[in-house]
Amino acid sequence: MYKVKIFGAGSIGNHLAHGCRNKGWHVTICDIDPAALERTKNEIYPQRYGSWDDEIRLARPEEVEQEQFDLIIIGTPPDSHMALACRSLENRPPRVLLIEKPLCTPSLEETERLLKLKEETGTFVAVGYNHTLTRHSVRAVELLSQDLIGGVITISAAFREYWGGIFGAHPWLAGPQDSYLGYWNRGGGAGGEHSHAVNIWQHFARLTGSGRIVEVSAMLDMVSDGTVDYDRLFLVNVKTDKGLVGSIIQDVVTEPPQKTARLQGEKGFLEWWVNWDGGHDSLRYSGKDGKVQEELFSKTRPDDFAGEIEHLGSILEGNVPEFSPISLEYGIETMLVVSAAYKSHQHGKRVKIHYEAGLGPEALEVE
Ligand SMILES: NC(=O)c1ccc[n+]([C@@H]2O[C@H](COP(=O)([O-])OP(=O)(O)OC[C@H]3O[C@@H](n4cnc5c(N)ncnc54)[C@H](O)[C@@H]3O)[C@@H](O)[C@H]2O)c1
Numbered sequence: 001m002y003k004v005k006i007f008g009a010g011s012i013g014n015h016l017a018h019g020c021r022n023k024g025w026h027v028t029i030c031d032i033d034p035a036a037l038e039r040t041k042n043e044i045y046p047q048r049y050g051s052w053d054d055e056i057r058l059a060r061p062e063e064v065e066q067e068q069f070d071l072i073i074i075g076t077p078p079d080s081h082m083a084l085a086c087r088s089l090e091n092r093p094p095r096v097l098l099i100e101k102p103l104c105t106p107s108l109e110e111t112e113r114l115l116k117l118k119e120e121t122g123t124f125v126a127v128g129y130n131h132t133l134t135r136h137s138v139r140a141v142e143l144l145s146q147d148l149i150g151g152v153i154t155i156s157a158a159f160r161e162y163w164g165g166i167f168g169a170h171p172w173l174a175g176p177q178d179s180y181l182g183y184w185n186r187g188g189g190a191g192g193e194h195s196h197a198v199n200i201w202q203h204f205a206r207l208t209g210s211g212r213i214v215e216v217s218a219m220l221d222m223v224s225d226g227t228v229d230y231d232r233l234f235l236v237n238v239k240t241d242k243g244l245v246g247s248i249i250q251d252v253v254t255e256p257p258q259k260t261a262r263l264q265g266e267k268g269f270l271e272w273w274v275n276w277d278g279g280h281d282s283l284r285y286s287g288k289d290g291k292v293q294e295e296l297f298s299k300t301r302p303d304d305f306a307g308e309i310e311h312l313g314s315i316l317e318g319n320v321p322e323f324s325p326i327s328l329e330y331g332i333e334t335m336l337v338v339s340a341a342y343k344s345h346q347h348g349k350r351v352k353i354h355y356e357a358g359l360g361p362e363a364l365e366v367e
């Protein structure tokens with residue numbers, strides 16, 4: 001059975017520990033904060049999943065630094081991801097490394113170093129955009145591959161969610177000032193926290209041959225009060241190298257939440273919804289007959305991560321896919337757009353992305 005090490009005994013660390021235990025894998029969770037380890041065992045895990053699982057080992061990071069693992073998961077705040085990822089690959093590279101989203105901060109520090117380490121070690125490196133691998137996302141890909149909607153005219157995506165829910169899941173935080181969430185340059189704010197929207201936009205653009213985003217024009221609503229400094233609204237217009245124009249909205253104010261993407265084609269449309277209602281993701285679509293269909297996919301919160309964990313399990317078994325929607329390169333492309341949006345807002349100008357210049361800050365040009 002595979003050995004898994006998870007950095008971070010917080011919200012995502014518990015979700016992914018639970019998902020890995022469902023596969024029967026050996027799980028070690030490590031955290032620099034002893035109170036977080038205690039909270040995992042006594043509160044988060046039993047409250048979410050019914051009871052604590054004695055098979056899960058809890059440790060300080062230094063206690064397990066020299067142990068070999070098959071899968072390492074980095075579920076810590078975004079501004080710690082790159083250092084932990086690089087150290088994991090330099091020290092004892094696992095076969096698979098999953099880094100939570102957003103991959104890094106908008107400064108795009110060390111993306112090139114991480115890509116190089118990935119090549120040198122042969123480790124499969126993934127970024128946790130789990131919504132690309134849920135059942136309804138797989139079905140959407142199937143429908144699009146059957147040419148349901150014809151040539152794509154535009155794509156829009158929105159992850160709009162008041163972050164009261166996040167603080168509900170983190171009762172030990174009083175508000176955004178207590179974590180990275182309140183700081184855009186640490187990977188918080190709407191741009192980093194809800195970057196699932198940028199990512200799913202790119203996912204559908206990729207799958208429909210609509211191209212890669214090369215131009216970004218953004219307007220943000222910043223909250224800066226001397227303590228916090230984050231974007232509560234992140235509104236972005238984008239254009240691809242194939243000339244397709246679309247829009248992306250992320251915010252931390254919308255209640256009830258709205259998590260959706262929409263592709264308008266020449267023959268029809270496809271809408272993709274996360275949490276359409278309390279127990280379902282959904283798809284709505286029509287083809288050239290104009291008949292609107294709706295498909296519901298029953299789900300629970302653990303199901304949000306089940307497809308991602310299956311995908312990692314398959315890679316651990318040796319089935320490395322030619323196309324992985326959660327590959328490191330795609331995770332970096334998402335951060336390039338997020339970073340370009342902050343630059344665009346700050347300069348009041350469009351920002352171009354030159355992928356040929358590299359997958360770091362050098363790729364961004366303010367017009
Ligand atoms: N894919 C998703 O849907 C999803 C959902 C929730 C969170 N996330 C992402 O997961 C990451 C963590 O979010 P969270 O809500 O779990 O945060 P959290 O604050 O609940 O937990 C983070 C934990 O990491 C620990 N930590 C910090 N530095 C560490 C280090 N160097 N080594 C070991 N532990 C360390 C902290 O002590 C803390 O306990 C973020 O990047 C967030 O965006 C993704």
